[in-house]
């Protein structure tokens with residue numbers, strides 16, 4: 001599926017602002033972004049239940065909609081799955097899964113049995129939705145959406161109604177089934193962790209636009225701006241003014257190639273990339289090319305988070321707050337003096353933009 005330059009405005013506001021995307025067979029593409037950024041509207045346009053103001057959608061090279069021509073939703077061969085599963089309460093499991101199928105009674109029954117077997121729900125065939133748990137309903141919704149062999153599956157926060165304990169297992173099962181069916185999937189989520197777990201490709205969306213698209217590793221490790229770093233995890237930042245292509249900070253100078261002198265830049269890094277050293281009689285570790293200069297800081301508070309500890313510091317020099325995470329249990333007392341460093345290859349330098357995040 002090729003989506004080209006979709007635009008949709010409500011009340012003069014561009015909610016979808018030039019979205020282009022391609023979805024490949026057998027691949028899961030995640031549309032990831034904060035609440036209200038236009039993900040669901042994009043999905044609804046693709047499904048055919050919302051009209052775009054401009055832009056085109058093609059499947060296997062043929063046009064399915066632009067602003068004049070429009071294949072109706074039921075003929076788009078698109079499977080839909082939403083957060084609330086939307087099973088028909090008055091139909092049995094068999095009736096639900098058979099709903100979108102064509103063919104005679106035996107053919108339909110055979111496909112229903114095949115799909116129920118695939119989602120390991122065969123023994124529930126005669127039950128009704130209200131008799132099923134959330135996880136079971138999710139599997140029936142998946143079977144129903146996949147039964148007509150859609151070319152594309154659109155999934156809008158399909159796991160958010162499930163409790164945490166179930167969710168990981170069901171995500172993995174769902175992913176395995178989608179891969180077996182070789183369907184192209186566009187999955188909408190606001191949870192980075194879900195996108196990292198499910199996606200072959202992440203399209204990061206903000207304010208109606210796709211700001212970055214790529215494999216999860218690339219989107220995480222090569223963010224395009226500060227908001228993209230902060231969307232995936234806590235992010236430390238402090239400002240510095242560039243002078244001679246260098247931004248001088250309490251952690252030593254950072255290269256800022258191509259940035260004009262006098263520009264305010266943000267130095268951004270994740271808490272797991274802060275290296276901590278103990279104070280040795282008022283002296284910290286010597287500067288190195290990779291880790292720069294150590295900055296003296298005091299512990300403000302330390303909290304145990306399960307797999308890691310979160311330690312917050314205040315830098316002596318600038319008073320800036322720095323968060324760091326350390327694997328396991330590390331709970332230094334408040335006011336303990338320590339020295340912090342950050343690896344240059346884990347820091348990002350961005351000209352400061354005051355954008356809505």
Ligand SMILES: Nc1ncnc2c1ncn2[C@@H]1O[C@H](COP(=O)(O)OP(=O)(O)OP(=O)(O)O)[C@@H](O)[C@H]1O
Nearest residue numbers: 010011015033034035036037038039040041042190
């Ligand atoms: N029919 C409509 N009329 C007016 N405004 C709308 C309409 N549909 C959506 N919007 C607005 O468009 C914006 C984007 O909504 P959308 O549902 O696409 O966001 P989203 O990224 O899916 O958010 P969420 O994760 O909260 O569902 C929101 O501000 C919403 O209020």
